[in-house]
Amino acid sequence: MAQATIIDGKAVAAGIRQQVAEEVAQFVAERGSPPGLATVLVGDDPASQIYVAGKHRASEEVGIASVGRELPSDTSQEELLAVVGELNADPAVHGIIVQLPLPAHLDGARATSAVDPVKDVDGLTPTNAGLLVQGRDGLRPATPSGVMELLRTYDTPLEGAHAVVVGRSDLVGKPVSFLLLAQNATVTICHSRTRDLAEVCRSADVLVAAVGRPRLVTGEMVREGATVIDVGMNRTDEGLMGDVDFEAAAAKARAITPVPGGVGPMTIAMLLRNTLQAARAAPLEQPSAGAGPVRSG
Ligand code: NAP
Numbered sequence: 001m002a003q004a005t006i007i008d009g010k011a012v013a014a015g016i017r018q019q020v021a022e023e024v025a026q027f028v029a030e031r032g033s034p035p036g037l038a039t040v041l042v043g044d045d046p047a048s049q050i051y052v053a054g055k056h057r058a059s060e061e062v063g064i065a066s067v068g069r070e071l072p073s074d075t076s077q078e079e080l081l082a083v084v085g086e087l088n089a090d091p092a093v094h095g096i097i098v099q100l101p102l103p104a105h106l107d108g109a110r111a112t113s114a115v116d117p118v119k120d121v122d123g124l125t126p127t128n129a130g131l132l133v134q135g136r137d138g139l140r141p142a143t144p145s146g147v148m149e150l151l152r153t154y155d156t157p158l159e160g161a162h163a164v165v166v167g168r169s170d171l172v173g174k175p176v177s178f179l180l181l182a183q184n185a186t187v188t189i190c191h192s193r194t195r196d197l198a199e200v201c202r203s204a205d206v207l208v209a210a211v212g213r214p215r216l217v218t219g220e221m222v223r224e225g226a227t228v229i230d231v232g233m234n235r236t237d238e239g240l241m242g243d244v245d246f247e248a249a250a251a252k253a254r255a256i257t258p259v260p261g262g263v264g265p266m267t268i269a270m271l272l273r274n275t276l277q278a279a280r281a282a283p284l285e286q287p288s289a290g291a292g293p294v295r296s297g
Helices: 007-032 046-062 079-089 107-112 126-133 142-153 174-182 195-200 246-250 264-281
Strands: 036-042 065-071 095-098 162-166 186-188 206-210 227-230 234-236 239-243
Touching: 007 046, 007 264, 036 046, 036 079, 036 234, 036 264, 046 065, 046 264, 065 079, 079 095, 079 107, 095 107, 095 264, 126 174, 126 239, 142 174, 142 227, 142 264, 162 195, 174 186, 174 206, 186 195, 227 246
Parallel strands: 036 065, 036 095, 162 186, 162 206, 206 227
Antiparallel strands: 234 239
16 A cells, blocks of 8 residues: 655646746747747657657647658658758757657767757757756756656755666766756666665665666665655556556655656656747847848948
8 A cells, every 4th residue: 555645747747837838928928939849750650759749739738839850761860960950050949859769770869969059958968968967057858857846846855865866878867867966965876787776776765767677676675765756668568667666665655756647747848848948048039131220331
């Protein structure tokens, strides 16, 4: 029987979307045009099509203009980079997402790195990753920001707390570790070669699982009173499942995210917030050359 507080990511995400919608309306009133989010989708992977459609729908709901560039699966690296370059140069586009994974012949890291860092709403360019590591302002990856927002909303003490992150990907594990460090947590990052993972996890006040292995984190790996954040999204015969054995962990945790309905809904909400942040930071559009007063002599 679960004793923990169930962290309601759906509700927190809905609140953020509402707030972004209000701030977008204010942005439009001030600037005369909306923030713009562009997606680049290569090929016809059905899951990627669904994710991209979801990003467009969510953008429209909050008043962000969305632009979809769909490219055939035989697109070359140069053609892809050219499209990213066009979007980098387009003043109506404030955020750019290259939807991953790309077809095997394309280099995803090269494509995401080609995005102008000021439009990098996925926070994946080396520039934004570096700013995060140095604790400087920048665009942060959406899912890790969503994790932090949930911890903040549910008053999770982080200062001096031991945070254990299982997973070290550039997308989730590493950025969430540095965001926790920035909140003065003592952070341990675990991965597939970590010795005695269970023992390390048991010492966590805050346990973040971002692995991609259903129920890797068992109840025995959770300390009494810990906060457990499950980033995992695993499609199994039993349906969508996280990386944590929810029932067993909830019996010991202070608070825990369910899957679905925990971290998942936060990702798009934080992406929308990033797009607004990027649009606010963009320079005001200058009148085009020749539009100003004519000077003579
Ligand atoms: P990833 O790139 O595959 O990274 C997985 C990490 O887990 C790696 O660092 C790997 O270690 C580590 N790992 C694998 N097996 C392990 C084990 N037995 N013990 C300890 N560590 C182990 O995955 P990702 O992109 O970070 O995604 C992780 C999960 O989050 C996936 O289920 C994904 O679907 C989900 N996700 C959800 C959202 C959302 O919106 N909720 C967003 C993004 C991702 P090595 O580095 O040593 O290989």
